[in-house]
Amino acid sequence: MTKTADFLIIGGGIAGLSAGARLARHGKVVLLEAEDAVGYHSSGRSVTFSHFGIGGGTVRALTAYSRAFFQDPPDGFDTLAAVRPALFIADQAMLSALDELERITRAHAEAVERLDEAGAAHYCPALRWAPDAVVAAFVHREGLKLDPHALLQGFARAIRASGGEVVNGARVVSIGPRWRVRTASGDTYEAPILVNAAGAWADRVAEMAGVRPLGLTPLRRTIIVFDPPAEMDVHEWPFVKTAVDYMYMMPDSGRLLASPVDENPDDPCDAQPDELDMAVAAHRVSEFTTMEVRRITHRWAGLRTFAADRVPVAGYAPDAEGFFWLAGQGGYGLQTAPAMAEIAEALVLGAPWPETITATGVTPEQIRPERLPPFSTM
Template identity: 40%
Template sequence: MSRFDIVIIGGGIAGASLGAELAADASVLILEREDSAGYHATGRSVAFWEETYGGRAVQPLTTASGPLLRSPEPDFCSRSFLSPRRTLHIGRAGDEEARDRLVEEFAGRVELRPVDPVTFLPGLRPQWTLGLLEPAVCDIDVAALHHAYLRQFRVRGGKLWLGASLDSASSDSAGWRIQSSEGVIECGIIVNAAGAWADDVALRSGVAPIGITPLRRTVVQLRVPTMPGPDLPLVMDLRSRFYFKPEGEGRIWLTPHDEEPSTPCDAAPEELAVAEAIARFQNVVDWPIEAVERKWAGLRSFAPDRAPVFGFDARASRFFWFAGQGGFGIQTAPAAALLGAALLTGNAASEAVAGVDAAAYSPARFG
């Protein structure tokens, strides 16, 4: 039998980042059911740091994460995880309301500059006349960030078990007894950082599910040899029907911005979604497509109100939710981990997240 202060279920960016914050002061185990950590949503992300992405509920975490991603502590990583990108939000006649709503929602919080979109996107078809530039947007080196958290977790004494799953868990006044694929584990606190499997982990632990819903997102990599250059902005539809961004010379990553409900699984792309993505792209720019080089899908998991869930369950005081990050878990990871660690330990929150309202993410909001 093994004994830990805290067992985290899930080794993606959520579990790795929170584990790294906790491991210095507690014995922490991450249980990861796959043979490699970050196999699902983390490893399939088209991650970028964009303050408007996710809406007002997510923006405080994204904004607070920016400086931590841009200038990490030297003992965490010797270089920035961010590289400049910018976002060009585009629309057609009739999309003025969506444009104005975005500006109003983030007024005084995020710089959004009206622009002529063709100036930033050569080859744009003439019906796309509306443009907003969000200049602060950056790409995120997801693999480097995830690996840095796992490395810090190990350096601070944390243990990572791969290919290890929680089968069931029961609690008493002393804590939890976990039946896992690797044997019995005892711990004081369970952290549910299982992404698409968050509700399943709750049920296996005798805790009522919150209603975390996995939604499939499809991505394709296109070879577009006439693309003007790799430094073009990320292009987002004001009505959320697509986005695409350069991925090196002559290649883009493209999604139809689909959100198809799914059971927790090893997600695969649907051909209809791939075709829809390509059709929408061809309606935006006149760049000929030479090949579809790759296609994949991931699961973005949302609570009913689409805001993250951080905190102890109202009816299971030693069961800590760290889930529902949707498609925004990478860009919010540093701030979310600091906030989650403070909520779990009861310690004062880091100054970096002092302005973030933790109550907005409490599981208590679901009654």
Template identity: 40%
Template sequence: MIYDFIVVGAGIAGASAAYALLETSPRGLKVLLLEREDIPGFHSTGRSAALYSETYGHPVISGLTRLSRPFFDQPPMGFSEHPILTPRGVMLAGDSTQAQEVEDLYNTFKDDVEGLKHISGDEALKLNPALKKEAVHSAMFESRAMDMDVNALHQGFLRGFKAKGGEVLNKAEVSSLERRGNIWSVETRAGEFQGGVVINGAGAWVDVVAEMAELSPLGFVPKRRTAFTFKGPESLDLSEAPMVVNVNEDYYFKPDAGVIIGSPADETPVPPCDVQPEELDIAIAVDLLQKATVFEISQILTKWAGLRTFAPDKVPVVGSAPAEDSFIWVAGQGGYGIMTSWGMARATALLALGMEFPGEFSDAGVTVNALSPMRFS
């Protein structure tokens, strides 16, 4: 059997791209999704902070996020038993030395993001009373930011892909890729497979997979980010309070299912691996959070780290490799891979199937050139 497409990596990038191929193509395609681990979602996809925000990252990322929203708001019938998005809101807060940064950020997004507000410190404190007065002079408040059910979204893509005839193989680490004539031979721990086009959605390992195919790496850098949970004060009900991110992204905290998720928003470059949290990063975050908020963090309940993988210009990459049309990257999702997943998946499927981006993509500032790997050559 020769597959039309072989997708490497079943995190949110690979799973959503595989699903979008079958959703977009008018004819039945044969698509195989290969995952190294026992369970898809073991790496970055299972370790996120589960936020949807239209003001986070480069304007192209914001465009991809906005393109994803209608799908998240109203996924196809039977996609998920739970809503993908639930209200949260996010505040980008600055102290008196950061007023200009808050204003600049607001000006960058105010024309594209519905309901965005530039608010005073007092208004910010009413929205999230865990903040100390001196930590917030002004803030940008995005009321449309949402909590995401990442597991429901990821499982929905995988289940929907299989229901449309796609095949998923776990414990199938790709170890070599060879182009013979018009066909890729893909060797894995679970056997050898053949396909016309390879889609590289291997997260932190995308450059490793390209090198296996004897193609040039694009210079992706995986960066460790640490997160942990702790109990907030009994006296404050923060269940509906917005997430707070320092405008310079020095720390963030987010109420989540009765506890608080905290992070030092670290970005430490590391080789691709099953990354683990460092005690020092947690200590830094505890110190920053205790200075900016009323939290007294005496006990860490859970802790983890994950990789956010960035292209050299920090904008995600979708498109064919410079010297090889039959090798397509869907990579560099950084800290936005869940919220941009449907926009990225649609872009991947349209390019893979030789179709044009519809008008709504250019309206959102998402063009073939902006995503293309050719920009690095």
């Protein structure tokens, strides 16, 4: 028997779940997740710190807008965020980038302060302040450490509370006309609107449905976890990031995690860390701090999938009625999820562009798929 819905969503990461929670207010949502748990891939492997050190102007506006949701979540959600400082550092070559990032952060947030060596050491005493290492820094004292599990499960509960379904272990194997979807277990689902929120697999889902792909690029990101020196209590340390995408580091249950901010093209897969990338992460920690990574206690990798302009995509495919793109959220999916869910809700329903989103300076033209090749060149 074919199960029917008003909105059928493929992908149980943050994009699909957050949009599904909004759409569930307007009709029955069925969300299909290939793995046995939601958020198994990118969403569950994110460092999940909301800050203004990634993305362009559109992403930063969506990040700023989403903060209110995290700090005061609606009923049905557990605590989603803790206020933690974000410390941005630079060597000589990164000084102009640090200045620009400080300007941008001040435009979106308060509690931003330029720091000298002593001020930076107050937040992170292991920084190596030297002519060939850290020479400048600023702090945003109100960064947000997000709880990805609470966020994912809160949206899943919202879908179910409205009569929708979140189906795990539902790997899609075919997509037919009128958006009739069959899974590997032989179940079939049908809906007039199909939301493609499949992350790194989004282009493959489009091809399965006979829809022109967007040329999305999955990029692998590596994380290592290591023990700090025995004399250092790192629990209250900030999120630390270089002004350019070179290294970041933050506390993790008494240990430290770090990344070389790598972006290695990969196929859609269960991403695994590469030995060289782990070694690079360890080396970059030693470049900017007094610490040596003597033993990696844990490691993982995740895929961050981008459109060509690195702005998230939401909108109906120009070449397929009822096929809705919700993809390319890259490394900002969690920190922009509330904003992107409101955008997706409006665009799916054909409702007016939200005035609250207009106030951020973000327009439909920045988000919809028509801006991207191949459609922008048709």
